[in-house]
Amino acid sequence: MFPTPAAGGPTTRGAKGSGKGFQIGRGYSRVRKFPEALGEYPVSVLAEEIATPGEGQIKAMITAGGNPVLSTPNTLALEDAMKSLEFMISVDIYLNETTRYADVILPPPSHLERSHFDLVFTGFSIRNVANYSEPVFERDPSQPDEWEIFLKIAGIAQGMGAGVDPAVVDDFTLDAFIGSIMKDSSSPTNGLTAEQVREQLDATGARGADRMLDLMLRTGPYGDGFGENANGISLQHMKQHPHGIDFGPLEPRLPEMLRTVSGKVELAPPALLADLPRLEQSMHEVDDEQLVLVGRRHLRSNNSWMHNIEVLVKGKPRCTLQIHPNDAARVGVKEGEQARITSRVGHVDAVVEYTFDIRERVVSLPHGWGHDMSGTQMNVAAQRAGVNSNVLTDHNEMDPLSGNSVMNGIPVTVSALV
Template sequence: MSPHPNLTEHFVNTLNTLCGRYLREGEVVPNPGVVSPERPFMAQANPPNPAWGKGEPSRVRGLGEVFGEMPTAALSDEIITPGEGRVRALISVGGNPVGAWPDQLKTIEAMKHLDLNVSIDIKMSQTAKMADYVIAPKLSLERPDLTVLTDSWYPEPYAHYTPAMVEAEDDVIEEWEFFWGIAHRLASELNLPGGPLPMDKKPTTDQVLDVVAAKSRIPLDQIREADGGAIFSGEVVRVDAKTPGTDVRLDVAPADLVEEIGEIRAQPIVSGAGYLPGEDFSHRLISRRMREFYNSSGRDISGLTARDGGTNPAFMNSRDGAEFGIEDGEIIEIESSRATILGVAAFSDDVPSGVISMAHSWGDVPEKDQDVRSIGGSTNRLVNNEEAYDPITGMARQSAIPVNIRPAKKPVSSG
C-alpha cells in the first residue's frame, strides 16, 4: 500500500534468494495443496513471464490487466469517464468499494454514475447503502463449503469440508445462485476448473463444489469423509530435479526496476513529511491491521468493538500530542492534499514521532463524520488515486500518506 510496492517485493524476493530460502531437489514440499490440482515442484527457477501487458487495456492512465484482471484502483475512473467502454454496472460480492477503494470521494461519485449497482452482502455496508439492489446471502454455517481459497495458505496440506450446519431463514441465497440465475437467463455458461456448470437445471451447492474440486490433488469425497477437517499428509511430495538443459536464474536487476530505482535516487531530500519541495506536511499516515477486524469486517460485532468503542484509533506518539496540542482520546482532524477526515487520537509510544497509524476500511460517507467515535475515520478518503500510483498495477499510495494533524475545530458528536 506504500509507494513502490513492486520494487519492494522484488527486493524481498532477491533477499530470500540470496539467503537460500527455497527448497532443494529431494526436499519435502510442506504443503503441496489438497484442493488444488496436482502439479510438479521443480528445483529450478521459472523464466520471466510478465503478468501485465496482456489482454484488454484500461481507458485510463495507460493501465491494463494484471494476472488477467483489470486494476480496481482505476475502476472509479472507468465508471465516471464517458465514452465507449464505460463501466455502467457493478456487482459487489461481499466487497465494500465505498469503504475500501482508494479515493473515497471519487468512489462515491462513481457509485452515483452507475446505471446498476448491486451489493451482495450480509450487512448494510457503506456500499450497500448506495446500491440499487441489496441481495442477502446465506451465512457460512447455512451452506456447504470447502477450503478452496485458503488451500495454499496453510503450512501443511490441510482441508476442511463442512455441510450446512443450520437451516437458513428468510429470503436468502448463495452467491453462486445469483450468478447462475443470471447466466441461465442469458443462456450463457459458467466455466469452473472441472468444466461448465449444468445450465438446464440448477445444481445443488455440493454439485457445484464437485465441479470446483474436480481436479483436486485429494479427491473431494475423501475430504468430505474427514469430519472436522484433516491434514492429508499420507503421500509425501518432494521437489523433483530440474529439467535437463534448464539454466534460468533470478534477474536481480530487471530494466524497468533499475529505472524505478534511478527515479527514487533522483528524488530530492526534503524536510517534513512530504515527498516534493514545497509540500508542507507534518506527518505520514501509515496503514495498520487491528487484531479484531479484517478490513471492514467485524465492525458491527459488539464483542469486537468493546475495546476501542467502534473506532479505528489514530495511533500517534505522545510527544507529537504535546507538540500539536492534542490530548489522548481527543478527536483530531487529519488533512491530506485530497481531503480531511476525523480520527480519535490514541497515544502509543511504539509509533515514531511524525507518524500517524490507522486501520483502513473504516468510517462512512463524509456526512457521517461526526460519529467518528463509533464508526471510525475513512483513511481511503485521504487518497488521490491519480497521484503516486504504481504504473503497472495502478495501486494508489494508500500508506505513508503526507498529512497534517490538529485538534478538531468544531464540537463533534460523542457517537
C-alpha cells in the same frame, strides 16, 4: 519449503518448472492507461472509469460482499461517481455505504447454511492440511445458494434471459473446467473421457460449488484421479473426515513449482530494474514538515462488515489516531482530544491516542471505519462510526508498474481542532 494445496492450483497444474511467468499490461485502463495485472485493473481508476463519458464507460456494476466506498482510495470521488451508475447489483448481507446505491440487493444464505472449503489460505499454510465443512443448518428451499445467485447473474449477463436456470450455467461451467483439465497432461483422470468424468461427478449428487470442488480434489495432488489412486481423496472422502486431513509437513518444491519462463526465481526482472531510477528519485521527495500515515487492522475489526457485530466492536474505541507522544507535543495535539488529519485529497477528524509502539514521524488510522453515512442500515456500526481513513488516500498515487494503490505512507499534516 512450500505447501501443496489439496485442491491444486497454478503451482501444481501444468508443466513443472516453467510457464508464462507473471505478466502485466495485457490491457490498459480507458482514462489514464494504467496496466492490467492478474486480470484486474487498479481500483483507484474506478471512479474516473464511471464518471468519464465515452466508449467503454462503466455504466453498471456488480459488487459481492465488498464495500469500496470505504475501502478504496479517495472514496469521496468514488461515492460521487457511483451516483451516476445506470444499474447496480450487490450480493451482500448488508445495506451498507456501498450497497445503498444498488438497484437490487441479493442476500446470500448465512455462512452456517452453506458448505466451506478454503481455496486461498491452504496455498500459504505452514502445513499441508485440508478441511471441508458441511452446512450447520439446512437452508430454506426458497433461499438460493450463493453459487446459484452468481450463476444466474452470469447467465443473464450472457443474454440467456431473466428466467435462466442456474443449473444450466453450472453444467456449462463444469464442462469447460473438465475440458481444461483434460488438456493438462499432469491432471490424473485414469484414462477417462470428459463425458465419463462428468458422469462420475454427477453420480455423487453434488452440484454447484461442491461439484466443482470434487473435481479439483480428485485431480489435485492427493486426489483419487477417478480411480487412478485408490488411496486418494475426493469430496466424499473429505466429508468422512469432518475434522480435516493432515497431509504432512511442507516440503522443498523448487524448481518444480516455478512457472517462470526461465524456470528460475527471477529476482531482477527487467521491468523492476527499469523502474529503479524513478524509485530512487521518489525517496528524496519528502516534506520534513509532514507526517506519514499508515493503516492498521485490529483482530476483531479487520474489515468494515465486522463493525456491525456487537461482540466484535464492544470495548474501548479502536478508531483512533495513534501518534508518538513526541510528535503529539510537536504538532500540539493531546491524548483523548480531536485532531484533524489532512492529506492532498481530504481531511478527517479523529481522537488522539498516544503510543510508544509507533515510530516518530508516523501516525496511524485503522481501516474500514466511517459508518456515519446516510441511507445505511448498519445500526451497530453507526453507534461507533469512526472515520474513513481512505478519505485521505490519494487516487493519483499508484505503483506505476502494477497500478496498485498506495494505501500506506500517505503524507499528512496533523493539527488540533480549534
